[in-house]
Amino acid sequence: MTTSLMLILSRKSSHCIFFDSKFGEKALQLAADYDIPVYFREDLFSILGNDHPDFRWLIAGPARSGSSFHIDPNSTSAWNAVVRGSKKWLLYPLEVVPPGVHPSPDGADVASPVSITEWFHELLWGDTAAQGETCGVYLSGRRNLLNVLEFLNRPNSKELVSGTMDCVNLYEKFQSKYEQLFPGSIESLQQQAEARKLQNQKACMWDTITDVKTGGFKFGFS
Template sequence: MGSDYEVPVYFQEDLFKVLGEERPDHRWIIIGPAGSGSSFHVDPNSTSAWNAVIKGAKKWVMFPPEVPPPGVHPSADGAEVTSPVSIMEWFMNFYGACRTWKKRPIECVCRAGDIVFVPNGWWHLVINLEESIAITQNYVSRRNLLNVLDFLKRPNASELVSGTKDRVNLHDKFRNAIDAAYPGTISQLEVEAQQKAADRKKKVAFWDSAVDSNTGGFKFSF
């Protein structure tokens, strides 16, 4: 099976490769009957993921990181997620209402040959509409490298980090390996992130100065 496995071109940058045999678990084959699936969760270690259907059909429901799905209650430190209902009960009790939200879920159905991308931090539920076979892989790219490093160094990393025996030291091992393989990359990404944050503040400051808070209108000067 390994000889037939090929990562799609869009997802071939996988920075966890620098850890070699010490990299966390990252790829799986998933087989299940109709009605089976996975309840709402966020993928491990702040990684992004892709999922390709080989046979069958899978329905996906996804929410952005800042919108916990209704009926799902994550703990403050992210170590635990409580979902008191099954997948089918969630569809029966919550699905209809959340589709009218301003930040409504992103949904799709993937069939044989389709691939779905799951950004890091996004909540997602998957249910097999038919007997299904799929392959999936979690990965780190430059796009989410800083998120992964922040996740791995959290105070409760020993509870949060998964897929490896050495949860506590994974951050240092990964950062050092990235610095050795791609010198300057982390520093460059940190500078870019700071610049983006500064640009966002400038945009907010402009509109604050342009809007008259007392009247709700705009202020003009010549």
């Protein structure tokens, strides 16, 4: 993007939301008016220095405006503070697709037969964050590192990665710098993830031969 102000139009609605990722550079006092909560101070992208992708936004919109279903930029964690008004939230695990929502196979687009407002009214109500409240979407810092690396390294990273003019090379820059500062740590995380995967597979295999209701074994005859 060539401008710091991003306009999002809500589907089937004239409502819009403004995102300003450079407000801290233009309104210094506004940026100084808040502190990062202690729970969210770990910023792994900070190792990139001036190549740090956009990481903070001032968001404004009229009543009943909102974003579509999405994964936060670059699959990272986020925290959101409500300055004025209120905001409704619906949070799903990464592996769960919300009902009535259809993401494309490459993750670049998300389709829904209804607008987000209609979705709230017709399908489900979410929790509301009121003025002065903060909501954290936090995936435990370094434990989320592999998800971020996988996202940055997808074949269509040019369409998915955001907050930088060099979308294609962000993965290489970040992965290389991280390994330089914390040698062997990515490999260690990969080994831990593989161990968890094997453990889950063993648990699933046990479920196939036991009856969870009676505690007895299941036998098949051919």
